[in-house]
Amino acid sequence: MQGEPVLPPAIGFAPMAEYLELFQTDILGQFLNPKKRLFLGYLFTAFLISFLWLYLLRHNNVKQVFKTIFSPVVWLSRSSKLDVVCFFINRVLFVALRPMLITQIAVATALYHFLHYQNLFPLGVFSDTSYALSALLFTTCFFLLDDFARFAMHYALHKVPLLWEFHKFHHSAETLTPLTVTRAHPVEGVLFTLRSAVVQGTTIAIFLFLFGQQLNLVTILGVNVFVILFHGLGSNLRHSHISIQYPKVVERILMSPAQHHLHHSSDIKHFDKNFGVALSVWDRMAGTFLHSTNAPFTFGIGSETKQYTKTIGHMYFLPFIKAAESICSLARTKNTIFRNYNYISKQEANEEFKETRKC
Numbered sequence: 001m002q003g004e005p006v007l008p009p010a011i012g013f014a015p016m017a018e019y020l021e022l023f024q025t026d027i028l029g030q031f032l033n034p035k036k037r038l039f040l041g042y043l044f045t046a047f048l049i050s051f052l053w054l055y056l057l058r059h060n061n062v063k064q065v066f067k068t069i070f071s072p073v074v075w076l077s078r079s080s081k082l083d084v085v086c087f088f089i090n091r092v093l094f095v096a097l098r099p100m101l102i103t104q105i106a107v108a109t110a111l112y113h114f115l116h117y118q119n120l121f122p123l124g125v126f127s128d129t130s131y132a133l134s135a136l137l138f139t140t141c142f143f144l145l146d147d148f149a150r151f152a153m154h155y156a157l158h159k160v161p162l163l164w165e166f167h168k169f170h171h172s173a174e175t176l177t178p179l180t181v182t183r184a185h186p187v188e189g190v191l192f193t194l195r196s197a198v199v200q201g202t203t204i205a206i207f208l209f210l211f212g213q214q215l216n217l218v219t220i221l222g223v224n225v226f227v228i229l230f231h232g233l234g235s236n237l238r239h240s241h242i243s244i245q246y247p248k249v250v251e252r253i254l255m256s257p258a259q260h261h262l263h264h265s266s267d268i269k270h271f272d273k274n275f276g277v278a279l280s281v282w283d284r285m286a287g288t289f290l291h292s293t294n295a296p297f298t299f300g301i302g303s304e305t306k307q308y309t310k311t312i313g314h315m316y317f318l319p320f321i322k323a324a325e326s327i328c329s330l331a332r333t334k335n336t337i338f339r340n341y342n343y344i345s346k347q348e349a350n351e352e353f354k355e356t357r358k359c
């Protein structure tokens with residue numbers, strides 16, 4: 001019997017179609033999900049804050065305000081165009097890598113079971129606490145730990161020479177727009193994803209273990225009120241050309257957009273300062289705090305900016321070459337130290353031997 005010809009299965013097409021669907025959802029999610037910084041609502045509030053800042057406090061007229069906010073010198077600069085290209089490349093890579101990265105739920109589940117089997121504390125020891133108080137405690141601790149971990153990771157990205165090579169990707173921006181926040185090397189992207197999985201997963205597991213049923217999934221997986229406030233009150237202006245400053249007393253607690261601008265300065269006196277994201281208290285504790293300034297400065301990494309942003313290939317691959325060079329130079333330094341150490345030890349041993357022979 002002659003039937004329909006049996007066609008081979010379309011190997012490769014189904015995963016590709018699936019990938020494209022995931023990619024599309026991911027891109028749309030960046031602008032439509034209130035958990036994401038680039039959510040359209042937050043971009044709109046950033047615009048409103050800029051408008052009010054320039055109109056009411058800088059006394060610009062409406063035409064000047066629009067001219068400043070949508071300045072083509074910023075939005076159409078080479079640096080901003082690179083931000084757009086990097087945004088798409090990074091999303092393509094992230095959607096492909098995401099299944100391989102550990103999630104906060106995996107960390108939370110593993111730690112919850114670990115705490116259960118270790119029997120260090122009784123399960124649900126604070127389960128009598130009211131829902132409102134436990135939700136408030138959870139939200140506050142979650143926000144504080146997450147913000148501190150971001151500060152610590154950012155500090156390491158600057159202070160560890162190997163990591164700094166990858167973080168230069170972000171600092172090579174010569175103009176700042178809200179999209180610059182996504183201008184991060186994939187190595188940094190992976191590190192930040194692992195950081196949030198570990199810190200957030202650990203907080204969730206400990207609170208679920210201690211507070212039990214008081215915390216439901218809506219509290220845990222819902223949007224954190226502090227995150228809404230941080231983004232709604234202009235987190236996107238951290239990467240912008242609107243230099244919004246807070247009163248000095250506020251800047252000692254909250255990081256103003258102008259303080260993050262200073263973090264991007266190519267002036268050596270601003271290097272390695274203001275690592276914080278929402279709070280600036282961590283910088284005050286670490287001695288890396290600076291108040292914002294009205295004095296003009298430029299963004300970038302000085303003479304290296306041109307080298308790092310020569311082509312997209314330079315941006316993505318040069319950090320690996322520089323990192324390999326820094327590992328080699330570290331190995332050479334270690335060898336020298338080790339050789340010197342051996343030499344000194346031998347010398348000392350000979351001196352000791354001579355001393356014993358004198359007796």
Ligand SMILES: [Zn+2]
Pocket residue numbers: 154158167171263
């Ligand atoms: Zn930085």
Ligand SMILES: [Zn+2]
Pocket residue numbers: 170181239260264
């Ligand atoms: Zn930045």
